Amino acid sequence: MTTETAAVPASRFDRARLLAWLQDYGVYAAIAALILVNIAITPRFLTLENLRTQLVQVAPVVIVSFGMALVIGTEGVDLSVGSVMALTTALIPLYLGYGVVPAVVAGLLGGVAVGLVNGSLVAFVGVQPIVATLALFVGGRGIALVVAGGQLKDVHDQTLLDLGSSSLAGIPLPVVVAAVLTVVVMAVVRRTTFGRRLVAIGGNRTASELSGLPVRRVLLLVYVVSGLLAAVAGTLATARLQASDPSSLGLLMELSAITAVVVGGTPLNGGRVRVLGTVAGALLIQLVRATLIKHDLADSIAQMVQAVIILAAVYAARGAGRR
Amino acid sequence: MTHRVRAAAFVALLTLAAAGCAKSEDDKQAGAQDTAGQQQVAQTPAGNVPTCTIDKFGAHKFDLKSGVVGFSQSEKEANPFRIAETASIKSEAKKLGIANLKTTNGQSQFNKQISDVQQLIAQGAQALVIAPLNSDGWEPVLQQAAAKHIPIITVDRQINATACKDYVTFIGSDFYTQGKRAADQMIKALGGKGKVAILLGASGNNVTTDRTNGFKDELKQKAPGIQITFQQTGDFAREKGQQVTEQLIQSNPDVGGLYAENDEMALGAVTALKGAGKKAGQIKIVSVDGTRNAVSQIPGGWISAVIESNPRFGPLAFQTLTNFLNGEAIPQKVIISDREYDASNAKQSVSSAY
Numbered sequence: 211m212t213t214e215t216a217a218v219p220a221s222r223f224d225r226a227r228l229l230a231w232l233q234d235y236g237v238y239a240a241i242a243a244l245i246l247v248n249i250a251i252t253p254r255f256l257t258l259e260n261l262r263t264q265l266v267q268v269a270p271v272v273i274v275s276f277g278m279a280l281v282i283g284t285e286g287v288d289l290s291v292g293s294v295m296a297l298t299t300a301l302i303p304l305y306l307g308y309g310v311v312p313a314v315v316a317g318l319l320g321g322v323a324v325g326l327v328n329g330s331l332v333a334f335v336g337v338q339p340i341v342a343t344l345a346l347f348v349g350g351r352g353i354a355l356v357v358a359g360g361q362l363k364d365v366h367d368q369t370l371l372d373l374g375s376s377s378l379a380g381i382p383l384p385v386v387v388a389a390v391l392t393v394v395v396m397a398v399v400r401r402t403t404f405g406r407r408l409v410a411i412g413g414n415r416t417a418s419e420l421s422g423l424p425v426r427r428v429l430l431l432v433y434v435v436s437g438l439l440a441a442v443a444g445t446l447a448t449a450r451l452q453a454s455d456p457s458s459l460g461l462l463m464e465l466s467a468i469t470a471v472v473v474g475g476t477p478l479n480g481g482r483v484r485v486l487g488t489v490a491g492a493l494l495i496q497l498v499r500a501t502l503i504k505h506d507l508a509d510s511i512a513q514m515v516q517a518v519i520i521l522a523a524v525y526a527a528r529g530a531g532r533r
Numbered sequence: 534m535t536h537r538v539r540a541a542a543f544v545a546l547l548t549l550a551a552a553g554c555a556k557s558e559d560d561k562q563a564g565a566q567d568t569a570g571q572q573q574v575a576q577t578p579a580g581n582v583p584t585c586t587i588d589k590f591g592a593h594k595f596d597l598k599s600g601v602v603g604f605s606q607s608e609k610e611a612n613p614f615r616i617a618e619t620a621s622i623k624s625e626a627k628k629l630g631i632a633n634l635k636t637t638n639g640q641s642q643f644n645k646q647i648s649d650v651q652q653l654i655a656q657g658a659q660a661l662v663i664a665p666l667n668s669d670g671w672e673p674v675l676q677q678a679a680a681k682h683i684p685i686i687t688v689d690r691q692i693n694a695t696a697c698k699d700y701v702t703f704i705g706s707d708f709y710t711q712g713k714r715a716a717d718q719m720i721k722a723l724g725g726k727g728k729v730a731i732l733l734g735a736s737g738n739n740v741t742t743d744r745t746n747g748f749k750d751e752l753k754q755k756a757p758g759i760q761i762t763f764q765q766t767g768d769f770a771r772e773k774g775q776q777v778t779e780q781l782i783q784s785n786p787d788v789g790g791l792y793a794e795n796d797e798m799a800l801g802a803v804t805a806l807k808g809a810g811k812k813a814g815q816i817k818i819v820s821v822d823g824t825r826n827a828v829s830q831i832p833g834g835w836i837s838a839v840i841e842s843n844p845r846f847g848p849l850a851f852q853t854l855t856n857f858l859n860g861e862a863i864p865q866k867v868i869i870s871d872r873e874y875d876a877s878n879a880k881q882s883v884s885s886a887y
Contacts (some may be wrong), residue, residue, distance in 0.1 A: 252784065253784065254784065259783055263779045263783060266779075267779065276881070303557050304555035305556055306557060306558040307558060334709075345731055355611065361613075362824065365558070366558060367558060375808055449771070451772050451804065453771060455770070455771055455772065457611040459772060486575075503784075504780055504783070506765065509766050
């Protein structure tokens with residue numbers, strides 16, 4: 211009898227622990243499982259070209275997701291990232307006449323500008339992040355279409371195209387950029403005061419304010435970084451598409467990024483940023499999509515599977531939070 | 534508050550700066566120029582279809598030049614088809630001396646298009662040219678127009694209603710036939726056998742359905758040796774076409790032909806094939822639209838053939854309207870004859886693509 215009564219609290223404890231483990235490492239387990247399944251059922255899955263394709267396609271999502279992870283770490287959200295990509299892709303061809311560097315700088319400045327507006331609204335005006343960034347989620351693409359004259363433009367500048375298609379030691383450049391940014395963002399989160407402050411603000415804003423942290427400045431900077439990273443992704447996506455298409459580039463990117471962050475184990479209520487988990491979250495979604503496409507299943511199924519993954523991640527996070 | 538003002542000013546400044554000192558790579562853009570290109574030609578002989586006259590429809594006569602004509606565009610002018618379509622309507626109106634052409638754009642939102650047309654009616658439009666986003670849901674507008682006896686011509690997509698009663702006539706392409714002709718080109722390119730993949734258009738769109746069914750029916754009938762082994766949506770967008778093709782060439786390396794249901798997806802596929810180190814013509818691509826960008830890929834062998842979907846509705850629409858107002862009998866359905874581009878004519882006729 212004694213063992214039975216002891217078993218109930220023990221199993222409850224185990225369940226919470228399991229969910230906590232799932233929140234932290236479930237995404238890696240899911241990736242491993244999906245890779246094994248693909249090796250078994252998908253022909254030519256284990257090829258270098260396939261690996262390259264998946265990594266190149268996921269690179270912009272990973273880069274945008276880093277910005278999103280930092281913002282979510284402060285208990286915020288940035289809905290404008292897809293529109294930033296549109297704005298960047300619209301700006302680049304306008305300035306290519308001056309050369310690649312001015313064009314890319316102009317594109318990146320577009321992202322910084324959007325970040326400044328978002329950050330100001332959140333940090334200084336005190337608007338809820340979801341509302342503040344909703345404005346430019348809607349308006350940003352509009353501005354992009356006005357700037358671009360509303361139409362798709364081909365990009366011919368070889369230096370810019372190389373950003374999307376050339377390789378460094380056999381690794382495609384967008385993947386190199388994403389990998390470098392992974393290291394940088396990890397270092398920022400773990401080793402810098404900025405990183406520690408943003409996590410502190412997400413954990414408890416009032417306490418951070420009372421203890422004298424420059425909360426507003428940190429919040430402003432977080433949204434600027436998110437805008438800048440989205441602009442970097444927009445630049446790489448433009449180079450890869452070899453065209454500027456502001457009406458469709460980055461569509462639904464905010465949802466992919468939020469999914470990657472949440473599935474990667476970063477809690478939506480802030481206070482924690484999981485960088486490698488975010489990379490894994492983005493990879494998982496990419497693998498799901500690739501698996502379904504390779505087996506000729508409809509795109510709508512991929513969306514449903516994505517929804518199930520999000521629900522599972524949120525469930526794990528909620529259960530783990532009850533520890 | 535000051536921050537909000539400052540922020541708004543910043544964005545406004547940025548936009549101005551972006552527009553002001555821009556210097557683009559090259560200024561020639563497909564679609565922007567030369568909308569006069571190749572005029573549409575009606576295919577259906579007038580005798581075969583029921584006709585409509587102004588008396589039968591019950592509209593009032595008016596002088597087109599001094600009258601108010603409304604044009605309602607369905608989608609953003611972000612792709613060559615819509616750009617060329619709107620430009621063609623505007624330039625033809627200008628040519629005919631129609632001083633009062635009012636144009637609206639529904640921005641791909643059906644509700645907006647409905648209220649656009651209602652606005653046009655309220656502004657006193659005496660005739661309407663509509664490029665409908667959807668086929669259904671037009672009853673409220675049709676009733677309002679009928680009450681004022683306003684003749685309506687729909688272009689490129691049909692409205693589910695009665696010709697010569699709810700609207701006068703429809704002018705457009707036959708998307709099913711476009712699919713069949715694409716299949717004929719694919720059969721030719723593959724020599725009647727092989728495996729084919731389809732990049733579908735946006736789901737739930739009748740253009741997608743018709744272009745798919747036409748293609749499949751024709752293959753089934755004429756080339757049982759060709760198998761369709763893969764079909765995925767590319768949402769009519771270049772990026773999606775590129776990404777899906779990248780997956781496709783790894784999972785189905787035996788695919789010999791690719792049917793893209795619009796030119797943008799075909800161009801995305803070309804970028805994907807180039808990126809994967811394929812050679813021109815290794816995978817035969819056939820697409821539908823006839824944009825200059827796609828047609829100019831034919832001589833190099835990246836695209837085998839393009840079936841045209843002619844967007845230049847201006848001349849035919851206003852000719853039909855003029856005839857109608859003059860009391861002549863006009864056909865209740867005008868199917869235009871689309872051309873096709875392949876290696877034999879692409880070089881010479883690329884200038885007439887849009």
